[in-house]
Each structure stands twice: as structure tokens, then as C-alpha cells.
Amino acid sequence: MPVTGAKKPARTALRRQREKEQRHETILGAAETLFVKKGYHQTSLEEIAEAAEVSVGTVYFYFKNKEELLISLMQKVGAHLRVMLQEAFLKKQGTMEGIVEAGTVFFQDFCRSHPGHASIFFRESGGRSARVETERKRLYVKLISDLEKALVRVRSETGTTYLSAGSEELMAVCILGIYERVAEYYLLWHDRADDITEAGREAVAFTVAGIQGLMTGR
Amino acid sequence: MPVTGAKKPARTALRRQREKEQRHETILGAAETLFVKKGYHQTSLEEIAEAAEVSVGTVYFYFKNKEELLISLMQKVGAHLRVMLQEAFLKKQGTMEGIVEAGTVFFQDFCRSHPGHASIFFRESGGRSARVETERKRLYVKLISDLEKALVRVRSETGTTYLSAGSEELMAVCILGIYERVAEYYLLWHDRADDITEAGREAVAFTVAGIQGLMTGR
Amino acid sequence: MPVTGAKKPARTALRRQREKEQRHETILGAAETLFVKKGYHQTSLEEIAEAAEVSVGTVYFYFKNKEELLISLMQKVGAHLRVMLQEAFLKKQGTMEGIVEAGTVFFQDFCRSHPGHASIFFRESGGRSARVETERKRLYVKLISDLEKALVRVRSETGTTYLSAGSEELMAVCILGIYERVAEYYLLWHDRADDITEAGREAVAFTVAGIQGLMTGR
Amino acid sequence: MPVTGAKKPARTALRRQREKEQRHETILGAAETLFVKKGYHQTSLEEIAEAAEVSVGTVYFYFKNKEELLISLMQKVGAHLRVMLQEAFLKKQGTMEGIVEAGTVFFQDFCRSHPGHASIFFRESGGRSARVETERKRLYVKLISDLEKALVRVRSETGTTYLSAGSEELMAVCILGIYERVAEYYLLWHDRADDITEAGREAVAFTVAGIQGLMTGR
DNA sequence: CATGAATGAGTATTCATTCAT
DNA sequence: TATGAATGAATACTCATTCAT
Numbered sequence: 001m002p003v004t005g006a007k008k009p010a011r012t013a014l015r016r017q018r019e020k021e022q023r024h025e026t027i028l029g030a031a032e033t034l035f036v037k038k039g040y041h042q043t044s045l046e047e048i049a050e051a052a053e054v055s056v057g058t059v060y061f062y063f064k065n066k067e068e069l070l071i072s073l074m075q076k077v078g079a080h081l082r083v084m085l086q087e088a089f090l091k092k093q094g095t096m097e098g099i100v101e102a103g104t105v106f107f108q109d110f111c112r113s114h115p116g117h118a119s120i121f122f123r124e125s126g127g128r129s130a131r132v133e134t135e136r137k138r139l140y141v142k143l144i145s146d147l148e149k150a151l152v153r154v155r156s157e158t159g160t161t162y163l164s165a166g167s168e169e170l171m172a173v174c175i176l177g178i179y180e181r182v183a184e185y186y187l188l189w190h191d192r193a194d195d196i197t198e199a200g201r202e203a204v205a206f207t208v209a210g211i212q213g214l215m216t217g218r
Numbered sequence: 219m220p221v222t223g224a225k226k227p228a229r230t231a232l233r234r235q236r237e238k239e240q241r242h243e244t245i246l247g248a249a250e251t252l253f254v255k256k257g258y259h260q261t262s263l264e265e266i267a268e269a270a271e272v273s274v275g276t277v278y279f280y281f282k283n284k285e286e287l288l289i290s291l292m293q294k295v296g297a298h299l300r301v302m303l304q305e306a307f308l309k310k311q312g313t314m315e316g317i318v319e320a321g322t323v324f325f326q327d328f329c330r331s332h333p334g335h336a337s338i339f340f341r342e343s344g345g346r347s348a349r350v351e352t353e354r355k356r357l358y359v360k361l362i363s364d365l366e367k368a369l370v371r372v373r374s375e376t377g378t379t380y381l382s383a384g385s386e387e388l389m390a391v392c393i394l395g396i397y398e399r400v401a402e403y404y405l406l407w408h409d410r411a412d413d414i415t416e417a418g419r420e421a422v423a424f425t426v427a428g429i430q431g432l433m434t435g436r
Numbered sequence: 437m438p439v440t441g442a443k444k445p446a447r448t449a450l451r452r453q454r455e456k457e458q459r460h461e462t463i464l465g466a467a468e469t470l471f472v473k474k475g476y477h478q479t480s481l482e483e484i485a486e487a488a489e490v491s492v493g494t495v496y497f498y499f500k501n502k503e504e505l506l507i508s509l510m511q512k513v514g515a516h517l518r519v520m521l522q523e524a525f526l527k528k529q530g531t532m533e534g535i536v537e538a539g540t541v542f543f544q545d546f547c548r549s550h551p552g553h554a555s556i557f558f559r560e561s562g563g564r565s566a567r568v569e570t571e572r573k574r575l576y577v578k579l580i581s582d583l584e585k586a587l588v589r590v591r592s593e594t595g596t597t598y599l600s601a602g603s604e605e606l607m608a609v610c611i612l613g614i615y616e617r618v619a620e621y622y623l624l625w626h627d628r629a630d631d632i633t634e635a636g637r638e639a640v641a642f643t644v645a646g647i648q649g650l651m652t653g654r
Numbered sequence: 655m656p657v658t659g660a661k662k663p664a665r666t667a668l669r670r671q672r673e674k675e676q677r678h679e680t681i682l683g684a685a686e687t688l689f690v691k692k693g694y695h696q697t698s699l700e701e702i703a704e705a706a707e708v709s710v711g712t713v714y715f716y717f718k719n720k721e722e723l724l725i726s727l728m729q730k731v732g733a734h735l736r737v738m739l740q741e742a743f744l745k746k747q748g749t750m751e752g753i754v755e756a757g758t759v760f761f762q763d764f765c766r767s768h769p770g771h772a773s774i775f776f777r778e779s780g781g782r783s784a785r786v787e788t789e790r791k792r793l794y795v796k797l798i799s800d801l802e803k804a805l806v807r808v809r810s811e812t813g814t815t816y817l818s819a820g821s822e823e824l825m826a827v828c829i830l831g832i833y834e835r836v837a838e839y840y841l842l843w844h845d846r847a848d849d850i851t852e853a854g855r856e857a858v859a860f861t862v863a864g865i866q867g868l869m870t871g872r
Numbered sequence: 873c874a875t876g877a878a879t880g881a882g883t884a885t886t887c888a889t890t891c892a893t
Numbered sequence: 894t895a896t897g898a899a900t901g902a903a904t905a906c907t908c909a910t911t912c913a914t
Contacts, residue, residue, distance in 0.1 A: 040345065635827075
């Protein structure tokens with residue numbers, strides 16, 4: 001029997017693997033839609049199962065429990081956000097331009113194409129349970145740490161110093177605060193998706209000015 | 219009717235009124251403590267009643283339902299915050315100093331003496347139910363509007379203009395975002411209550427620089 | 437106002453107390469009937485609630501959980517059994533007659549008038565969960581200990597000795613084994629409620645002979 | 655057809671047959687271990703499959719359902735016990751010695767080398783479901799019937815009579831009761847595996863004395 | 873024969889809310 | 894006003910069983 005004969009089961013296994021991943025994604029997608037629309041606690045597992053067109057048991061086959069579903073979602077969104085921002089930083093390495101690019105990417109790409117993601121990450125993730133809270137904190141801290149590192153590079157590349165040893169951390173925290181509140185305000189509350197372009201631009205300008213304000217020896 | 223006859227019940231009525239208000243406060247306080255410690259959904263009405271040393275029925279006599287308890291708390295905290303900020307703005311009318319004063323008051327007074335308040339307003343209020351969400355939005359919008367007005371006064375008093383027509387609103391949103399994330403990061407997550415003094419100072423500097431960055435004709 | 441005026445609330449409180457205890461008993465009774473008829477695991481809490489003519493929530497108001505319901509039942513039956521046997525021992529203190537009396541009481545009174553009790557104690561209590569098992573063991577050990585003490589008294593009163601230091605314990609264990617198997621065999625399996633009179637009589641004779649067999653220096 | 659041609663498939667078939675039986679045993683063994691350790695209801699089929707290193711589906715290929723697994727186990731243990739006791743009776747045919755031998759075998763061999771078996775037969779088999787209960791009863795009745803026959807032979811061989819027509823049956827029931835309670839008490843509860851040697855000896859003495867107590871015309 | 877993903881009925885438990893006293 | 898017993902709808906989660914591959 002030729003080599004292809006041995007491959008056949010491998011192919012089946014691969015296809016199964018793919019199908020399994022698809023299911024995983026389908027369920028996660030259904031959960032995201034419902035969490036965004038109705039809120040985590042107002043969404044029942046039966047609804048999620050129905051939306052994903054699977055049985056309740058299947059949801060539990062793929063996810064340990066409801067909490068895990070939310071955490072998976074948060075992690076997915078968080079990772080996505082980090083990648084986007086990292087890429088922006090890398091484009092204009094170590095310059096204030098990188099910060100501008102990151103902000104622009106956040107408001108133009110992330111918020112506009114994935115309003116649900118913003119909702120999950122900034123709204124639904126807050127105060128659900130101890131485990132969720134821990135994970136939320138972990139993800140926020142990572143993002144803040146990324147921003148911090150970018151700010152450190154800006155400082156060393158431009159040969160300036162900041163006000164204090166903790167300035168980078170503080171600024172990173174401020175920037176994230178701006179991102180999330182602007183996103184929620186214009187996107188989720190006022191549904192002014194168009195305004196967010198302009199607001200985002202100004203928010204970025206605000207951010208840049210804020211950073212420069214903490215720079216000494218310019 | 220003799221005077222004494224009229225006065226006696228009046229006194230009783232007054233005392234009753236006072237007692238009633240005390241009860242109201244006691245229950246609200248118990249709810250706040252528990253919401254902050256365990257989270258809104260993880261706190262049962264029975265626990266609240268027990269902590270307030272009243273029966274479940276009594277809680278329902280003073281508050282329509284559990285949601286109302288959270289909303290009352292949010293309103294109380296929101297009002298408190300507004301008053302604090304307004305007073306700060308008034309001290310240094312229409313100048314950037316007012317903005318600085320407000321930020322300082324927020325980080326020094328509000329956050330440090332009422333960490334529970336910050337938790338209720340910024341964390342527990344998010345994504346509980348449609349009604350709570352509506353109220354939360356209303357309170358945030360009010361705060362933003364206050365900040366916006368202060369920024370308008372600063373502009374008119376200093377004779378400058380901002381980048382665009384929506385700049386005041388955008389900046390107000392940014393400032394609130396900075397407030398809440400810095401508060402949660404240093405106060406609620408890292409329990410670095412001492413750092414918040416320094417962090418607050420720098421956050422205010424960041425804010426001021428950000429605002430000035432959006433000012434044109436300086 | 438006369439003394440009776442003060443008593444009124446007391447009376448109400450008392451009546452409430454009584455009603456509460458009645459409910460407790462009603463629920464316990466419903467659970468017993470169903471556990472005996474269908475088995476513990478095959479009985480749902482909804483069925484118990486329905487049989488007791490209360491809501492599911494009420495069952496949980498009186499009992500922490502389903503397990504607790506079974507444990508309460510076991511304890512009730514165990515206590516009842518102990519009292520019955522103790523009284524029998526006391527009638528004919530320290531003589532073999534007491535042993536005979538106890539056996540007779542067990543087969544004539546306990547088994548015949550409360551076949552459900554025997555079922556709960558000897559059958560339903562076995563291997564349900566760790567907690568139930570612990571409690572079951574505790575109750576069995578108590579019963580065995582009672583029997584042991586009775587045997588010790590018989591020995592000291594009649595001036596004999598048993599084969600070894602552990603003989604009383606061993607005999608107590610044997611006697612309980614005889615009781616439960618005879619009860620289950622004639623009562624629960626063969627529904628030969630009439631035969632149990634005769635069987636019980638002979639089982640007692642067997643028991644007595646067995647005990648005497650382990651007596652030395654007669 | 656040449657011999658070799660016929661033999662080859664036969665050999666394969668035989669090996670398969672052997673492997674099949676091994677699987678059967680492996681699964682049964684895994685089930686036994688888990689049932690003893692965690693209890694029937696607390697053990698899931700997935701756990702059994704995992705312990706037996708097969709898939710869930712495979713378990714269902716070898717056993718109709720979970721109930722059947724327990725019943726198979728009970729039957730295996732029951733058969734083992736019967737064989738042991740029968741052999742003991744046969745060694746000393748028709749004499750009280752046979753009864754003594756059987757008891758000794760039970761406590762020394764059965765209990766000590768297979769504590770899990772005792773647990774399955776005396777504890778886990780009780781009150782699981784109607785089918786299990788029926789089978790349990792059937793097995794107990796068989797054992798009792800064996801004991802009864804042995805007692806009948808003793809009676810006819812020694813030329814005595816018992817108290818009544820039902821005495822043999824009653825005594826058989828008593829003996830089984832003694833066996834199981836002593837086994838559970840010393841072996842499963844108190845983990846006094848060493849004491850069971852002595853306790854077993856005395857239990858046998860108790861049994862013999864009990865039987866003789868019901869003999870008339872000695 | 874073996875696999876393990878999929879099913880979905882079944883159930884214990886919670887808890888906001890009501891209301892007779 | 895205050896109580897707390899009673900309610901029952903809502904829901905997360907389990908697990909024996911099946912069946913396409």
C-alpha cells in the first residue's frame with residue numbers, strides 16, 4: 001500500500017481537529033454576541049448553546065464552565081489588542097509616532113471593527129467573580145506593561161527623562177484609562193461611531209501632549 | 219387643641235423620621251460594605267439584612283429592590299463626587315488651577331478616604347442590568363458635563379480656543395477615564411494607597427498638559 | 437392591661453414555633469415515605485416538596501440540602517431505636533432477660549410498627565456519600581456501644597467472664613448484624629411480616645445461646 | 655483444507671478471545687477499585703474508562719450499562735464467596751466443623767485478601783436501583799440457601815432437630831448477618847484488619863453456640 | 873472493535889420578592 | 894413599621910448513553 005494509505009487516517013484526524021476548533025470558535029462567538037447584547041449574568045448557558053446550535057452538554061465539553069467562557073473571550077480580545085498595539089509600536093520604533101500610531105490603531109481599527117470586543121474587555125469583564133477579576137487584572141497589567149515599555153523606549157531614544165521613576169507606569173495607566181472611557185463613551189453609549197474617528201484623533205493628541213508634559217529636559 | 223397635645227406627636231414624628239433615616243443609612247452602609255467586599259451578584263439580600271441587623275422585609279420597606287439599593291449607592295457616591303469637584307472648580311474659578319484642584323481633590327480626598335466609593339462607582343456599577351447601566355451612564359454623563367463646563371470656562375476666561383467644537387467633551391471624557399483607571403489601578407488592584415498621592419500628582423500634570431495640547435491660539 | 441395582654445404575643449410566637457415544628461415533621465415524613473418507596477437517589481427534591489405540600493424553597497428553608505434530609509431521618513430513627521433498646525435493658529437490669537427483651541422489642545415493636553424506619557436505617561443509609569456514611573457509622577457505633585455496655589453489665593452481674601477482652605464488642609456487632617439482616621430478609625424482602633414474630637423469637641434465642649457460648653466460668 | 659490453513663485464523667481468534675476477556679477483566683477491575691474507593695454513584699463512567707485505559711465507548715461494548723457493571727461485579731464476588739463456602743462445607747461434610755470451617759474461611763481468606771469484594775457485596779450493592787436490588791436479593795438468597803442446606807445436613811447427620819420448621823432458614827439469615835456486619839465493622843470501618851482474625855474466631859464460636867442453642871433433642 | 877464527540881434530560885440549589893401576622 | 898417564613902422561577906452543571914467515523 002502506498003504512502004497515501006498511511007496518510008488517510010492522518011487526514012481524518014486533521015479534519016476532526018479542524019472541526020473541533022471550529023466548534024470552539026462558534027461557541028465562543030455565540031457567547032460573545034450574547035454577552036455584549038444582554039450582559040454576562042443575563043445570558044444563560046441554554047441561550048448560548050442554542051445560539052451556537054449545539055447542546056448544553058457540548059458547551060461544557062469545550063468549556064469547563066460559564067466563567068471559563070468569559071475568561072476565554074477576555075483572553076482572546078486581550079491578545080488581539082496587544083498584538084495590534086505591538087505592531088503599531090514596532091512600525092515607528094521608539095518614537096512618539098509609535099504612540100500616535102497605537103492610539104490611532106486602537107480607535108480606528110479595534111474599536112470600529114470590533115465594538116463587541118471593546119464591550120467584552122472594558123465592560124463585561126468587570127466585577128463578575130473573583131476568578132474573572134483576577135484574569136481581568138492580569139490582562140490589564142500586561143497591556144499597561146506593554147505601554148510602559150513603549151514609553152521607556154521613547155524616553156531612551158529621545159534622550160529625555162520623565163518626572164519620576166514611576167512616570168512611565170502612571171502614563172501607561174492614564175493612556176489605557178483614556179482609551180477605554182473614550183471607547184465606551186462614543187461607541188457603546190452614544191453610538192457615535194463616526195465621531196470616534198475625530199474623538200480618537202483628539203484623544204491621541206491629548207495623550208501625546210500629556211506625555212510631553214511629564215518630560216523634563218526637553 | 220392644646221399646644222402640648224400637638225407637640226407630642228410632632229416630636230414623636232420627628233424622632234421617627236430621624237430613626238427612619240438612620241435605618242436607611244444603616245442598610246445602605248451594609249450594602250456598600252458587602253458589594254465592595256464580595257461584589258453585587260455575590261451578595262444576597264439576606265446577607266445585607268443581617269449585616270444591617272434588620273429583617274429582609276425591612277430592607278424591602280426602605281428600598282424597592284436589590285437593584286434600587288445599588289442605584290441609591292451609585293447616586294450617593296456620584297453626588298458626593300460632583301459636589302467635591304464643583305467645590306474645587308469654584309475655588310479657582312475658570313482657571314486651569316481649578317482643574318488641578320479638582321484632580322487633587324479626587325485623588326487625595328475622594329480616593330483615599332472612600333476607597334469603597336470608588337469601587338462602587340467605577341467597578342460595581344458596570345454591566346449589572348439595563349436599569350443600573352442606564353443610571354450609571356446618566357451619572358457619568360453628568361460628571362463629564364460638569365468637567366466640560368469647567369473646561370469651557372477655562373477657555374473663555376483665558377481667551378483661547380480648543381481644536382474643535384467637540385474638544386471640551388472629548389477632554390472631559392479623557393479626564394474621567396484617567397481618574398477611574400488610576401484609582402482602580404493604584405487603589406483597588408495594587409493597594410498602593412501611598413503611591414496614589416504621587417501618582418495623582420503626576421496624573422494631574424498629565425491632564426493639564428493634555429488640555430493645553432488641545433489649546434490652539436495660546 | 438392585664439397580664440394576658442402581655443401573653444398574647446407569646447402565644448402567637450408559641451403557635452408559630454409549633455407550626456414550624458410541624459412543617460419540619462411533615463417534610464421529614466414525606467422524605468421518609470419516598471426514600472423507602474423509591475430510594476434516596478431516585479427521589480427528587482421536587483417530589484418531596486410536592487408530597488409535603490410545600491414549595492421546594494421551603495424544604496431548603498428547613499433543611500440545608502438533600503443529604504441533610506437523609507441524615508436527619510437517620511438520626512431520628514437511630515435515636516428512636518436506642519431509646520427503645522435502652523428501655524428494654526432497663527426493665528430487666530443486668531440480666532440476660534434484658535437482652536431478650538431488647539431483641540423482642542426490636543422485632544415486635546420497631547420492625548413491625550415502623551418498617552420504613554428499618555429501611556431507612558439499614559438500607560438507605562448505606563453508601564450514599566461521605567457525609568452520610570460518616571453519620572451512619574457514628575450511629576451504628578453508638579448502638580453497638582449500647583449493646584456492649586448491656587453485655588458488660590450482664591457479665592458483671594452474673595459473675596461470669598467472656599472469652600476475651602474484645603468479646604463484648606464482638607458480640608454487640610454480631611447482634612446488630614443479626615437484627616438488621618433478619619429485619620431486611622423477612623420484612624423488606626419477603627414481606628413476611630407475620631413470620632417475623634416467630635423468626636424474631638428464634639433470632640433472640642440464637643443470640644442468647646451465642647452469648648452464652650462465649651461465656652467461660654459459668 | 656490443510657491443517658495450517660485452519661489453524662492460523664483459529665489462533666488469531668483465540669488470541670482475540672483472550673484479549674477480549676482481558677479487557678473485560680480490566681474494566682471490571684477498574685470499576686471495582688473506583689466503586690470501593692468513591693462509591694457507585696460518585697463514580698462516573700468516564701473515570702472507569704480512564705482507569706481501565708479504554709474509551710467510554712469500549713466500556714459500553716463490554717457492558718450494557720453502568721448498572722450492569724455493578725451487577726457483574728456483585729455476581730463475580732457472590733460466586734466467589736459461594737465457591738469458598740461450599741468448599742469449606744465439603745471438607746467436613748455434614749458436621750458442625752463444616753460451619754466452623756466456612757466461617758473461618760470467610761473471615762481469614764475472603765475478608766483479608768479481598769476487602770474490596772466485601773465492600774462491593776455488602777455495602778455498594780445496597781439500594782442503588784430496582785434492578786441492582788433484585789440481583790442483590792437473588793445473590794443473598796442463594797447464599798442463605800447454601801447455608802440453610804448445610805444446616806439441614808448437620809441436623810440430619812447429627813440426628814437432632816431444630817426448634818421449628820423455619821429454623822434453618824432463620825439461622826442462615828443470622829449467620830450471614832453476623833458475617834457482613836463483623837466484616838464491615840472491623841474491616842471497612844475500623845481498619846482493624848488484624849483484629850478480624852480474633853474477632854472472626856469468636857464470631858464463629860458465637861455462631862456455633864447460637865446454632866446449638868436452637869437444637870432440641872441433643 | 874474502538875473511539876470520543878455530542879446529546880439532552882434530569883436535578884440540586886439559589887435567591888429576589890411577597891405577604892400574613 | 895417590622896418580621897421572617899414561604900414561594901417558585903431560574904439556572905448552572907452532570908453524566909449515562911449513543912453513534913458516526
